[in-house]
Structures are given as C-alpha cells and as structure tokens.
Amino acid sequence: MLEIKNLHVKLEDEDKQILKGVDLTVPAGEVHAIMGPNGSGKSTLSYVLSGRDGYEVTEGEASLDGESLLEMEPEERAAAGLFLAFQYPVEIPGVGNMTFLRTAVNAQRKARGEEELSSAEFLKLIRQKAATLKIDSEMLKRPVNVGFSGGEKKRNEILQMAMLEPRMCILDETDSGLDVDAMRLVAEGVNALRSPDRAFLVITHYQRLLDHIKPDVVHIMADGRIVRTGGPELALEVEQNGYGDLLAEVG
Amino acid sequence: MMADTAVLAAQVPAVEGKARPGDAALAARLEALDLPRGGFTRSAREDAAQRLHAMGLPGARDEYWRYTDPAPFNAARPQPVELAADATTLFTGIERLNIVFMDGRFDAAASDALEAEGVQIESLAAADAKTDHWAAGLYGRLEASGQVPVKRPFAVLNTLAAAEGVLIRVTGKPSRPVHITYRRSAADADVCLHHVVKLEDGAELTLLETGSIGARSNVVIETDLGQGARFHHISAKRANDPKLGLGHIFVRVAAEALFKSFTLTVNGLMMRNEAVIEIAGDDAVAHIAAAVLGDGDIGRFHHDDTVFITHAAERCESRQVFKKVLKNGAEGVFQGKILVKPGAQKTDGYQISQGLLLDEGSQFLAKPELEIYADDVKCSHGSTTGALDETALFYLRSRGVPKERAIVLLVLSFLADALDEIEDQRLRDDILGRLEDWLTARAGNPGKA
Numbered sequence: 001m002l003e004i005k006n007l008h009v010k011l012e013d014e015d016k017q018i019l020k021g022v023d024l025t026v027p028a029g030e031v032h033a034i035m036g037p038n039g040s041g042k043s044t045l046s047y048v049l050s051g052r053d054g055y056e057v058t059e060g061e062a063s064l065d066g067e068s069l070l071e072m073e074p075e076e077r078a079a080a081g082l083f084l085a086f087q088y089p090v091e092i093p094g095v096g097n098m099t100f101l102r103t104a105v106n107a108q109r110k111a112r113g114e115e116e117l118s119s120a121e122f123l124k125l126i127r128q129k130a131a132t133l134k135i136d137s138e139m140l141k142r143p144v145n146v147g148f149s150g151g152e153k154k155r156n157e158i159l160q161m162a163m164l165e166p167r168m169c170i171l172d173e174t175d176s177g178l179d180v181d182a183m184r185l186v187a188e189g190v191n192a193l194r195s196p197d198r199a200f201l202v203i204t205h206y207q208r209l210l211d212h213i214k215p216d217v218v219h220i221m222a223d224g225r226i227v228r229t230g231g232p233e234l235a236l237e238v239e240q241n242g243y244g245d246l247l248a249e250v251g
Numbered sequence: 252m253m254a255d256t257a258v259l260a261a262q263v264p265a266v267e268g269k270a271r272p273g274d275a276a277l278a279a280r281l282e283a284l285d286l287p288r289g290g291f292t293r294s295a296r297e298d299a300a301q302r303l304h305a306m307g308l309p310g311a312r313d314e315y316w317r318y319t320d321p322a323p324f325n326a327a328r329p330q331p332v333e334l335a336a337d338a339t340t341l342f343t344g345i346e347r348l349n350i351v352f353m354d355g356r357f358d359a360a361a362s363d364a365l366e367a368e369g370v371q372i373e374s375l376a377a378a379d380a381k382t383d384h385w386a387a388g389l390y391g392r393l394e395a396s397g398q399v400p401v402k403r404p405f406a407v408l409n410t411l412a413a414a415e416g417v418l419i420r421v422t423g424k425p426s427r428p429v430h431i432t433y434r435r436s437a438a439d440a441d442v443c444l445h446h447v448v449k450l451e452d453g454a455e456l457t458l459l460e461t462g463s464i465g466a467r468s469n470v471v472i473e474t475d476l477g478q479g480a481r482f483h484h485i486s487a488k489r490a491n492d493p494k495l496g497l498g499h500i501f502v503r504v505a506a507e508a509l510f511k512s513f514t515l516t517v518n519g520l521m522m523r524n525e526a527v528i529e530i531a532g533d534d535a536v537a538h539i540a541a542a543v544l545g546d547g548d549i550g551r552f553h554h555d556d557t558v559f560i561t562h563a564a565e566r567c568e569s570r571q572v573f574k575k576v577l578k579n580g581a582e583g584v585f586q587g588k589i590l591v592k593p594g595a596q597k598t599d600g601y602q603i604s605q606g607l608l609l610d611e612g613s614q615f616l617a618k619p620e621l622e623i624y625a626d627d628v629k630c631s632h633g634s635t636t637g638a639l640d641e642t643a644l645f646y647l648r649s650r651g652v653p654k655e656r657a658i659v660l661l662v663l664s665f666l667a668d669a670l671d672e673i674e675d676q677r678l679r680d681d682i683l684g685r686l687e688d689w690l691t692a693r694a695g696n697p698g699k700a
C-alpha cells in the first residue's frame with residue numbers, strides 16, 4: 001500500500017539533509033512500527049509523506065497504492081486515504097471541533113465524488129465514535145484542541161482518524177504524554193480500525209504502545225535511514241538494551 | 252441656508268496675528284456645508300464653531316493623525332464614488348424597529364413608525380425645530396467633554412454641521428432592537444449625522460447600524476448610560492463600499508451600567524473610528540471590539556481604530572478587542588489608550604489588537620498606551636502582527652480541508668475573540684454567516700498574493 005524508495009529529504013531553507021535514503025514498504029492489512037532515537041527523522045518522514053511545506057525531496061519517491069504522493073497537495077493526499085496523527089496536535093481557537101470534523105469529512109467525500117453527509121448522519125456517526133473514545137459532547141463543541149489535556153488531544157486525533165476512515169494511517173508518537181488508561185483507549189481506537197485493506201505506520205520512541213498495538217513489522221530508524229527491520233521481538237530488544245547496542249552493531 | 256452660515260461665521264473670533272496654514276482649508280470646508288442654525292442645539296453649535304476655529308483641522312504633523320492622513324477628510328468635497336449593487340442584507344430575520352436614512356436624510360416613508368414601548372425616537376431634523384429638548388444637555392456636550400486631552404476636530408465639525416440624526420431616549424426595555432439602515436443614491440453624497448442615545452437608569456437597548464452612509468461620512472454618536480443601563484451596539488456597514496468614513500462614539504457610563512460595541516468592516520477606502528469612553532460610575536463595564544477585513548485590491552484600504560477609555564470609578568472593567576485581516580497592501584491602524592484616574596481602584600482594563608497579514612505588502616500599525624494613576628489595578632495590553640499560522644494551515648489541509656477553505660477557517664479563528672463580544676447569539680450568527688459568505692466568495696479570488 002505505502003511504498004517509499006530511497007527517499008532523501010533536506011530542509012528547504014537550510015543545507016541540512018535529514019532523510020538519507022529511506023526504503024520502506026507497508027502492505028495493506030499490516031501494522032508497521034518505526035522506532036528510533038530522538039532526531040533520527042521519524043517526524044520528518046511523516047510530514048514529508050503528508051505534504052508539509054519546508055522540506056525538499058532531493059531523491060527517491062513515495063507512493064500510495066501506486067500513485068505518487070509527492071506531487072499532491074496535502075488535502076489530495078488526505079482524500080487519497082492518507083492520515084497523520086500529529087505528535088503535537090494543533091490548537092485552533094474559535095473553530096469548533098465538530099465544525100472542523102464535519103468540514104474535513106465532507107471535503108474528503110466531495111473530493112472523492114461521494115455524497116456529503118447530512119447534519120443528522122454526521123451527528124449520529126460522531127456521537128457513536130466519540131463515545132468509544134470517551135470523548136464527551138462538551139469536548140466536541142469546544143474549539144479544536146483548545147484547553148484539551150495532552151491525552152484529550154491524542155484521543156481527538158484518533159477520533160478524527162475514526163471519522164475520516166483513511167486507509168493508510170500514520171501515528172507520530174501518539175503515546176507520548178499519555179497515562180496508562182489513555183494509552184489503552186487510544187490503542188483500542190486504533191485496533192478497532194485494523195482491517196485487511198488498511199495499514200498503519202506507528203512511530204514511537206518506546207515499546208510500551210506496541211504492547212497494545214501489536215505490530216507485524218518493526219523498523220529502527222537512525223540518522224535518516226532505516227537501519228534494521230525485524231519482527232515484534234526487535235521492539236523488545238530496544239526496550240531491554242536501548243538503542244546504543246543496536247546502532248553500534250549497525251555501525 | 253447661506254444666511255445660517257453667515258450667522259455662525261460671524262461668531263468666529265478674529266484670528267490674531269498671522270493666518271495659520273489650515274485656516275483656508277477650514278474656511279473652504281465650512282463654505283461647502285449648509286450649516287443649520289439649530290433650535291435646541293443652537294448653543295452647542297455656536298460653541299462648536301468657536302472650538303473648531305480655535306483648534307483648526309488636523310494636519311499631517313498632528314501626533315494623533317500620525318498613521319492616518321486627514322487630507323481626504325479635510326477636503327471641501329469628496330470624490331464621487333460608484334456604489335456596488337447592494338446584495339447582502341443583515342438582521343432581516345430579527346424583529347426590529349427600522350429607521351432609514353437616504354443620502355444622509357431621515358426617510359420617514361421608508362422607516363417604521365417611531366414608536367415602541369419604553370423608547371422615544373425622533374429625527375434630529377424634526378426635533379431641532381424645538382428650542383427645548385431632553386437631548387439639549389447631551390448634543391455636542393459629550394463630544395465637547397471628549398476633547399480632552401486629545402482634540403477631535405471632525406467631531407466638533409459634526410456638532411456644528413449635522414442637521415440630521417436620531418435622538419433616542421430609552422426608559423424601559425424595548426423588545427426590538429433599533430436598526431438604522433443607511434442608503435445612498437448619490438455618488439458624491441457627503442453626509443454628516445449626529446445621533447444621541449440616552450438610556451435612563453435600568454434601561455436596555457440594542458442599536459444596529461447597517462448600509463452605506465455616503466461617499467464620505469462623518470457620524471457622531473453620543474451615548475449616555477444611566478445607572479444599571481445596558482447598551483449593545485452593533486455596526487456592520489455595507490461590504491466593499493468604496494467610502495471615506497469617519498466615526499466618533501462618545502460614551503458616558505454610569506454605575507453598574509454596561510456598554511458593548513462591535514463593528515464589522517469589510518473593505519472600503521479610508522475609515523477612522525474613534526471611541527471615547529468615560530466610565531464614570533462604580534462597577535460598570537465597557538467593551539469595544541472590531542473585526543476588520545481589508546483587501547487593497549478592491550480599493551485602497553486604510554482602517555484606523557482610535558480608542559480612549561477613561562476609568563474614573565472603582566471596580567470597573569473595560570475590554571478592547573481589535574482584529575484586522577489585511578491583504579494586497581491594505582493598512583490597519585490601532586491607537587488605544589486606557590487612562591486610569593486617581594482613585595479608580597480595582598480597575599480591570601484589557602486591550603488586545605492584532606493584525607493578520609495575508610501578504611507582505613500589507614501592514615498593521617499599533618500604538619497601545621496605558622496611563623495609570625491608581626495603585627490597585629489590573630491592566631494589560633497586547634498587540635501582535637503576524638501571518639497565517641503555517642502549522643495550523645497544514646493541520647487542516649492534512650485532514651482534507653482544501654487550502655482556500657482552511658484559510659477561511661483560520662481567518663474566522665483569528666476573528667473569533669472579537670465576534671465573541673456580540674452577546675446576542677442571533678446577531679452573532681448573522682454576522683458570522685455574512686463574514687463566512689464573504690470570505691468564501693473572496694477565497695476564489697485571493698488577489699495578487
């Protein structure tokens with residue numbers, strides 16, 4: 001489903017190379033995890049895939065279902081089925097969470113040539129999805145992420161994912177700043193969406209999220225490259241020995 | 252009317268010594284006006300004539316006019332401007348008492364009967380035939396007391412020259428808002444209006460203003476709020492109207508009274524709105540807010556809000572929220588002052604002014620000032636100028652919201668604090684809807700940026 005080949009990325013305004021040849025393939029139905037030390041380029045990869053400004057792809061490519069992502073606008077990638085749960089969800093004062101979600105859902109449906117949801121249909125859907133994430137109606141009415149706790153922001157990201165039903169979901173450190181209960185809710189939200197025609201790329205610094213969201217494949221990223229790929233046991237290795245040994249091994 | 256001009260001109264004290272540079276301009280400015288003689292307003296007009304000649308028109312060197320060029324307002328006559336067709340309507344779903352002005356004249360046939368429970372309304376032109384009137388103590392008087400410490404010559408000119416306006420005295424709590432609609436047909440209408448609004452103790456009123464006043468307008472509103480009175484003012488003039496507009500609102504707020512004013516501006520040529528608010532009684536509240544959208548491509552856009560709030564009593568709250576969205580070389584100005592007089596303890600004064608620049612050619616200039624002579628007060632002010640938040644824009648787009656729509660949402664987000672100052676939800680929704688329509692229509696044509 002997601003195919004990344006030899007991706008090289010530098011900052012647009014600076015002569016700084018961040019991704020130095022990333023190769024990664026995530027087939028439909030699978031959950032892949034990317035682990036790696038801070039600064040290794042994990043968030044950059046997620047931003048480049050979803051189309052954020054400020055980065056320049058100098059080499060390589062990335063495609064979703066065979067369609068090249070890199071020339072698309074961010075909203076086109078979203079409509080094509082890509083979703084990024086942000087490491088730091090953005091606060092948007094004055095725009096209701098509900099209004100935002102409805103705008104997003106209907107914009108995507110429109111872009112795909114589908115019929116927009118009516119108010120009633122939308123309400124029904126969001127109430128049901130919010131309930132499973134323990135997001136109350138008051139939180140839905142508040143401005144996007146404003147005054148939300150860290151955990152509430154992350155749950156709100158998962159709610160957006162559940163409403164938008166993307167096929168390729170990237171989660172960037174969705175576990176950071178979550179207590180055990182919130183982590184369980186988030187993981188349940190993700191697991192509920194697992195399906196044969198949907199894939200996940202779970203970026204995390206720690207192993208603990210992977211106790212709840214069982215990955216099929218684990219990649220280790222360091223200094224802008226994927227340096228190791230293995231099964232779930234790789235995450236346990238990181239947990240026990242840290243990145244030091246692993247990276248030393250790779251050289 | 253020439254005779255009247257002569258009467259007032261005769262009262263002008265002979266200028267001692269050499270003529271000042273602006274004297275000829277002032278003479279030409281007055282010459283172009285029909286100065287009414289006035290009935291109950293007569294002494295106020297005579298007083299204004301004296302004051303105006305003493306202070307003269309503002310000049311380019313005037314500190315208070317540092318960011319806005321007074322020349323188009325000093326000119327004897329405005330340039331004629333074409334008026335775009337009037338497509339939008341506001342507040343039509345709400346029951347109102349309608350007052351209509353056409354080219355600056357009260358239009359009785361187009362207005363509702365000026366009768367409602369708990370409120371007395373008259374046109375100034377009609378009322379000024381009388382020599383005795385409840386408004387005699389206010390007309391030109393609040394304006395005159397608002398001339399210290401800064402001079403506001405165009406307000407003085409207005410007191411002198413305005414033949415038209417409305418006089419509203421509220422004794423109860425009328426169920427309907429009073430809605431003044433301005434219409435114009437003449438391309439060169441140079442309009443001077445003077446409204447007086449008095450709320451007796453405990454009275455309540457919502458005043459709405461919409462429409463297009465003139466090619467050039469000079470409007471003064473004097474507002475006197477009695478103890479515990481509540482006054483809401485919402486102004487949303489015609490969008491895309493290529494006008495020169497000057498407005499002054501002078502407000503006196505008694506104990507426990509509440510004053511709230513919100514102004515929406517969507518394009519135009521040059522506008523300056525001055526608010527002079529004196530909080531005179533304890534435990535009173537005064538809020539003033541504005542949301543401004545300016546596109547320099549539609550016409551030159553220069554919008555100046557100049558606010559002076561005086562706290563002269565204890566435990567009062569004032570709040571200024573000014574937001575301007577500017578593009579294609581548009582200019583926004585904010586000058587706002589909070590003066591806390593000795594003894595005005597427990598004052599809570601807040602002021603925020605923000606410019607959102609949608610391109611590099613636009614600019615926002617802010618001059619916030621605090622002057623505090625009491626020790627137990629809480630006053631804060633902040634001013635920011637910035638571009639759209641790229642992170643927020645990306646966040647919205649990453650959810651599938653198209654760029655143009657995302658920008659509309661972020662502009663509304665930026666304006667939200669100002670819109671929140673409209674208490675009545677129906678009125679707020681109406682304004683918000685109009686704003687959204689307008690932003691969406693414009694989004695398809697973002698101009699040069």
Ligand SMILES: Nc1ncnc2c1ncn2[C@@H]1O[C@H](COP(=O)(O)OP(=O)(O)O)[C@@H](O)[C@H]1O
Nearest residue numbers: 011018036037038039040041042043044045054
């Ligand atoms: N916009 C940016 N400006 C400057 N440096 C950046 C920017 N984005 C990423 N970097 C740098 O690139 C490297 C990788 O960052 P990031 O992708 O956030 O790593 P990770 O998510 O793995 O912690 C870091 O050294 C970071 O400082």
Ligand SMILES: [Mg+2]
Nearest residue numbers: 042043087173
């Ligand atoms: Mg990161």
